[in-house]
């Protein structure tokens with residue numbers, strides 16, 4: 001059952017939870033179609049029932065029955081039950097801590113948005129994100145990695161392209177350097193605001209190797225339309241090679257004893 005989604009041109013799903021979203025989309029659209037047909041028929045009925053030809057004299061007392069009032073209260077109660085009984089508990093379950101993937105095995109990425117691009121930070125071989133300071137942000141240090149923190153030495157900062165291993169849970173923490181952006185990947189059925197001053201985690205498991213577009217789904221300025229990133233999903237070994245190829249160069253080895261000898265001072269005057 002994927003007829004409406006196909007009709008709407010929804011791209012192929014590439015994440016573990018995506019089929020649930022597709023199922024909901026499909027059901028909601030069919031439900032809306034039923035409502036549309038129902039209300040359209042009612043509209044035609046009302047045109048006929050209250051036509052001037054059928055009712056030559058206006059009614060000056062209106063509806064006397066209380067049925068519609070009872071019906072409206074009924075709708076309010078049913079909607080409250082749906083919201084409190086289903087929607088809130090389901091959402092609470094989705095965002096609950098126990099639903100988060102095990103961070104020891106998940107791939108962790110910090111996605112830091114800016115006008116108009118994405119910085120993807122990987123913790124490097126030590127598995128630890130180094131400290132970042134806003135006052136250290138500049139052209140060569142786009143996320144303000146603190147060189148004084150040893151954990152930051154092996155951190156990787158990738159611009160606009162991120163890599164994820166397939167069939168491994170991804171845990172991405174979103175934040176922003178300037179205004180509100182939104183990390184949206186249609187193939188993953190994922191979309192979440194990146195808000196300055198907040199670190200918002202999202203998690204999903206990519207299931208299909210491929211290259212997908214990350215779009216900014218929050219109007220964020222004049223370059224918003226060009227704020228497109230790429231997420232490459234590949235087998236875990238290839239992802240590991242991608243990470244290795246981007247590791248920052250290790251600091252230059254300490255100079256050897258001989259070359260460290262003091263340079264003879266130039267004779268003065």
Ligand SMILES: [Cu+2]
Nearest residue numbers: 181216220227
């Ligand atoms: Cu943006």
